[in-house]
Amino acid sequence: MPPVAAPLASETLRHREARVGLLCLAPAVALLAIVFLYPIVSTLLDSVSHVSALAGRTGGPTAKNWQSILSDPAFLRGTLPRTLFWTIGVVSLTILCSLPAALLLQERFKGRKLARTLVLLPWAVPLPISAIIWKFIFNGQLGTLNGLLAQFGIAGPVWLAEAKTALPIMIWVGVWASIPFTTVTLLAGLQGIGADILEAASLDGANGWLRFRAIILPLLRPVLNVAIVLNTIYVFNSFPIIWVLTQGGPANSTDTIITSLYKQAFRFSQPGQAQAMGVVSFVVLLVFSAWYLRLAEKDTQ
Amino acid sequence: MKHLLRRSHVAVLLAAGWLAGCGSSQNASTSNGTTASTGSATPSVRFLSMDYDPVSSALQKKIVEEFNAQNKDGGKVEIDIIPWNDGHQKLQTLISGNQAPDLAIVGTRWMAEYNKAGLLADLGDADKNGVKTSEFVPGVLKAGRIDNKLVGLPAAASVRGLYYNAAMLKKAGVTPPKTWAELQTAATKIQATHPGVAGFGVQGKEVETDLYFYYFLWGAGGDILGADGKSALTSPAATEALDFELGLVKKKLTQPQPTGYNREELQDLFKAKKVAMIITGPWFAGMLKKDAPGLDFGVTFIPGKSAAVVPAVADEVVMFNSSGNKELAWKFLSYWYRDANRLAWAKASGMIPEKSTTARNPELTGDKHRAFFIAALPKGRYVPTHPNWEQMANAVSDSVQQALLGQMDSNTALQTASTKIDELAQ
Structure with a gap:
């Protein structure tokens, strides 16, 4: 028996294990992305866009939302x-x-x-x-x-x-x-x-x-x-x-x-x-x- | 333990993000699905209605069921009744998710916003579709008209009036006041003869705090928006009105600390005989008869500086442009507006019939309090319809509250509200 064969076999096994592992993780990652990542990204995007309450985001990026809350003393010094x-x-x-x-x-x-x-x-x-x-x-x-x-x-x-x-x-x-x-x-x-x-x-x-x-x-x-x-x-x-x-x-x-x-x-x-x-x-x-x-x-x- | 703690880091951070990040999209799923199942061939109309009280909500459902029963082959109406407080949010969610209902009951303050977004159908051909506009009380239709386009039909109309505790007025030796001067005298005399009772009640918080100020603003001959569409609150009449409202509080002729009382809490004070006069709507007469049967009360016009004020509020039924079944929607509306149904509605909700043909009914005119409001409706005056009205009204409420709290004098308060309104008017 050549001694090299054994580590080779275990190597492929480890590779396969890793792939199976990733595959098992995928649903959890997808769920996290949908439930956590998507709302966060969407919130960030909304905050720098013109957003109509009825029609969603329109037009390109704008600083207007930020300007209006950061220039509002009631928000900065109150809320x-x-x-x-x-x-x-x-x-x-x-x-x-x-x-x-x-x-x-x-x-x-x-x-x-x-x-x-x-x-x-x-x-x-x-x-x-x-x-x-x-x-x-x-x-x-x-x-x-x-x-x-x-x-x-x-x-x-x-x-x-x-x-x-x-x-x-x-x-x-x-x-x-x-x-x-x-x-x-x-x-x-x-x-x-x-x-x-x-x-x-x-x-x-x-x-x-x-x-x-x-x-x-x-x-x-x-x-x-x-x-x-x-x-x-x-x-x-x-x-x-x-x-x-x-x-x-x-x-x-x-x-x-x-x-x-x-x-x-x-x-x-x-x-x-x-x-x-x-x-x-x-x-x-x-x-x-x-x-x-x-x-x-x-x-x- | 350390390992566990680190894992809890991630969970906590993610939880922080999720809780902070939930925005308007969150509620979208709760409202869909329930009524969207129109797989069959029969057309259906979705009607998003608002809850006035349990009795009239049951009536709304009954009317829809009766319509569906006699319209078996022509399709059916699905009604969904939600609380007023959730109405704006729910409609916003439905509309942005392309799930707008066919018909909805809305406040006039939301109507202009939807109209500006091009969402509302023109109801100008109501007569051709079985809803006779000539049968409506003169003037009441104008609340549903924006730029000469009829976008809403009145669904619940009310006039505001001055309720007074008749027994207290009698004991104080005064008659129901017709002018500001008489109101002040009456309040003073009532308090002199009734220790622990406030002569007049002022609403100072939550929805309609601004309206309570307009009662005086209109009474002084002022207005909210001028002919140019900009704020008219810097007029001398506006200052005079706010000074009068504040003056009553300062002279201790009202309940203490009005910013602690919303409309309902003010009504509760009247029921508990802690306040002798308040301004509210026609529904209150029915409530008083039920909750405070022994209380001898009357209703009259709201005193102005020299002439009476008749503020009116109408909720509207609107049809969305996106409706695929406008024909059925109209068919339902013509049924909805039948006199028998509107009579039942007026009796259940305590609102004033918006149709003269219904308002004539002796069942309603036989009641002296209802008769007063019915007679007053044609003279009704409405707040403006503007797409940014909700924010304008809020600016006025904030200013009135700050004036009531003594944080601003009347001129500064009105100037602050005016600046905000002018920004919003553009």
Whole structure:
């Protein structure tokens, strides 16, 4: 037997394997291209074209859409920073509430099952319905909250009439709606931390706070990072809460990119400008996600 | 773990892209397919209608079913009723996907946009097709006419009027106001005799916030667009109108913080006897009788500075040029506009019949509130039809809101709206 034959045969086999492998990948690649790549390319193209709401793209490239949103102070100095404020506000408060909640639900106590179920409750209600209920609660003269305040002789304001009261309410509802997902995610992460490590730490004399800081938090980091990134994306793009509560008003003072985009696209028939806003939010989220995950990776290393 | 994390990077980045990138194309698939199955030989007409309320939606479906039943060999009408709030978006998606319906109910504010894009059929030969234009209330057809082309027929007409709580007016010793001065006096006296009640209600948010301002604008003798098609909001009359509306708020003769109240929420305040006078449409009389049976109310013309104001709004039924079955569409319209059907519609929806032949019916004129609106319709005044109207109206709403919030004085607010309107007018 010549010794060369064996590697040759395995070479062709490897080639064939590679080809089969590529073939198996093809459907997934095609799906990704259709579902992800096509909308992204189409959005980019729309943002630099004259787009008619009724007839699609017409004519060659133009900077008009970009000029009009970038020269609009209401967008640059209003909507854009407000979207960041709203996102950071909701995400940070959500994490601040969910982490203690997850730690608590991890402990053994009577009624834990009930408590776990209750935390999930807001998740079971569709977001627009929750928002409508909150809208009733914060309604001006006939709202539940003002009715309650009236019992104590306090005349509550019309909560959703001005940005200075409407924005905090929007954030409150956003936090309320984000807690279930975040708590469950963190709870799953906590359950992945071995009881033996914590027990060993206790034996070494580590108190609760030290155990949390030195063991739980570092081990929870990867899950926490995923929770932060996913929440940021969801909240940044969240439409129903704001739309139901204020429709971005009064006078666009509670608009975020997504509600502003919706108005441009479907109310004012300006899809080109709407797509340019879509690109802005795509870029912001892309940069944020890449930056944050890289930071997180460095951290874990 | 590290490996897993890196994979989650990719997923997160892609998810970010997908969520951010979804545009108008996303909804296209949901609306197609359902009615496009016209494989058989019998022609069919797709009618995209809007939802006014559950009762009148059921009636719309019933009328279509009856038409189909007696038109078995001549083809059938397929009706799809969707909420008003989704209407513009849905039509936009259908049209851009070459799936425009044959007939649709639209707001006059969208009609000009579709007409400009050359999508709407000329309905000028309605008489030849079994819809008698002479039977319509004089003036109501003009809302559907653009540049002398009839592109829409009125499908739901309303006039706005001043609703007042009769018991409160009586106790305050005032009669229903006819002028601005009387309105202010009435509100003051009502508040003096009814602690906790606001004399007059002002709408300050969402759709029709601009219309609430036009009630005063028209009342001062002003207008939105001038004869040259440009903004007329820099006129002294416009400033006077906005100052009057703001003045009522500043003098605390309205509910506090009007920017927190849309049309429905204002109606709720009236029902709850928190506000003594508001401006709204004919449907509200029916709602009051049902939801607040004990409330003694009346309707009158909206007071102007010196003369009454009669704002009217008409939703229109339009036919798309792309329709392959215009004959059947007309046949259906002539059935739709039969007096019996329009009478049933007026009773179900609370709207005012757009046909004089229907409006004469004692079943409608026997009700004093309906009779008021029926008599007012011929004098109705409409907002302009312009392809960019939706954006113009939004510019006015934004300015009115900023003035109500005290962020702008009336002159700056009107100047800001004017600049935007002039840009849009070109």
